[in-house]
Amino acid sequence: MFQNLQDKLDRAFKVLKGQGNITEINVAETMKEIRKALLDADVNYKTAKAFTDEVKQKALGQNVLTSISPGQLLTKIMNDELTTLMGGSATELDLSKNPTVILIAGLNGAGKTTFSGKLAKYLKEKKGRKPLLVAGDVYRPAAIDQLQVLGQQVDVPVYADRESTDPIGIAKAGVAEAKQKGYNLVIVDTAGRLAIDEALMNEISAVKEATQPHEILFVVDAMTGQDAVNTAKAFNDRLDFTGAVLTKLDGDTRGGAALSIKSVVNKPIKFIGTGEKMDALDVFHPDRMASRILG
């Protein structure tokens, strides 16, 4: 994960590492290199600029120029700033309601259905909840099958209605079923589209209206780079989601989405997907991610 970015940052630091006498120019040059590395990793331009400006200011403020090991000090500042950039500390789900309704949204192929299964397993095993999965993707029968297979794997029941083509009705019926049968958590998987369009946004907004979810998790493929951030923005403008889920971080992703989403849409990343299996889910910890990026 992020190997490319790590290598580039490493190279950028070389300018400062081992330099007994560094100058403001060295720092400025290093920041330029770091900004280039971030842009190459698909970090949003404004985010990259604001970030390096901040690091530079802190570095000069903390007398990096006269420090014995400027490289180390700068790494520490970078680590702190990367952590802040990604949201500071981990953000928990609000599970206080009974039932808590969690709506899952995103484009086709982002990993919504896979994540729905993983989340059900996580909340059942780690948080002691009794979840019900709701198959809200009515357009693809295969999507219902897929959720049912995953439900079986993680031993969580799935509410589906193969006769219906009304996602709003299904979502409402799913929540009603949970209340009636005593499930304290409902995860509503929804349909996606290949790209953002009005019909998708209207539908998901209507499902939100009908189910009044306590959490809306926007799922996005980390490999899509800048597009991930643009998609996040479009979904957030319409849905005002409560958190993002970055999937496929096990792949050869450049990492830009992880670094940009919080600063662009001001919503925390809550989970990351690190594989296709049902236990390949991690709570997102900005500090751990920052250390990983810096290698």
Ligand code: GDP
């Ligand atoms: P949906 O259309 O948004 O519901 O997406 P799916 O859940 O069907 O996922 C699309 C594809 O991505 C499937 O082949 C999943 O197995 C795969 N996938 C989902 N999450 C991850 C992940 O975190 N890592 C990897 N490597 N693959 C994933």
